[in-house]
Amino acid sequence: MLQSVMIDYARIFVQAGKGGAGKVGWRQDKFVIKGGPDGGNGGKGGSVYLAVDPNLNTLKNFQFQKKFAAEPGQMGGKSRRTGGDGADLIIKVPAGTVVNGKIDLVKPGERYLVAQGGNGGRGNWVFRSPTNTTPKTAEPGGPGQSQELALELKLLANIGLIGLPNAGKSTLLSVLTHARPKIAAYPFTTLEPNLGVLSLGKKNLVLADIPGLIEGASQGKGLGIEFLRHVERCQVLVHLLDATSKTLKADYEQVRQELGQYSQDLLKKPEIIVLNKLDLVAKVPPFKPKAVPISAVAHKNLDALKRMMQLVLTGL
């Protein structure tokens, strides 16, 4: 099932493997009582990486495991053999995970080094010299790096549903996808973005139901600007208007204005305007730019909306 709350945080601790120690060893064979130095180098310690797994959509697992350690390198062997390297540890995270507020992991398979394994120590064979043919020294393995990581999952959606509170965004998400967001006849029912997946043709589109935008949102009013950040990450915006409103144009402009005050780039995103609650009006109110009239509750004209979504997305 999809997670409904999509802002997720986790703090984890990652520890790379220590390098293997170099070996102090001596050549031994039938004819030599005590041969020259032949201790090998230690192996490298395993490193820790984060990698995007497209099948994940939450950081929940990190509630149960917070410490991650890669394997240490093995000690150097006899006959100058280098010890085995410690295995790397790859921690899987969902796409859209932001690491320490900076690195944004998006692409599946993308890897990010978070702790470098220690180098192997050199064995005594390396330390032989004309003045010291029997060095009894070898190095210890280098330490593996470690650090604490703040992970934050930010919404990644193809389509963001925006509009004033009560426009029917959560209702539309629930009829287009399997998501079951909270729906109610009062504003600000949705406090955090909900996600749902809509299969269109061969594509799976991720839809985000974004909390209602009100006047002043870009200044932190209502639910503040937190959710405007999520809007930034959507490819296409579906702007829902309540067709029963007597102030359609003003409703529309108000939301656009809030978007623009947060970032002008948001206004450049492709937008599909939707007139919802068609079942409650005798006729479709006129609106420009062109809008798709629907009723989310009565499942009216949803196919036209889906076609429009597909069209806009393929045009990108």
Ligand SMILES: Nc1nc2c(ncn2[C@@H]2O[C@H](COP(=O)(O)OP(=O)(O)OP(=O)(O)O)[C@@H](O)[C@H]2O)c(=O)[nH]1
């Ligand atoms: N008659 C009718 N009612 C609708 C329709 N779509 C939504 N509603 C109702 O409008 C109210 C608000 O719907 P929500 O889906 O919670 O609205 P929202 O835009 O998510 O609201 P916030 O989360 O508060 O921003 C609920 O009572 C819904 O049942 C529709 O097509 N027709």
Ligand SMILES: [Mg+2]
């Ligand atoms: Mg809602």
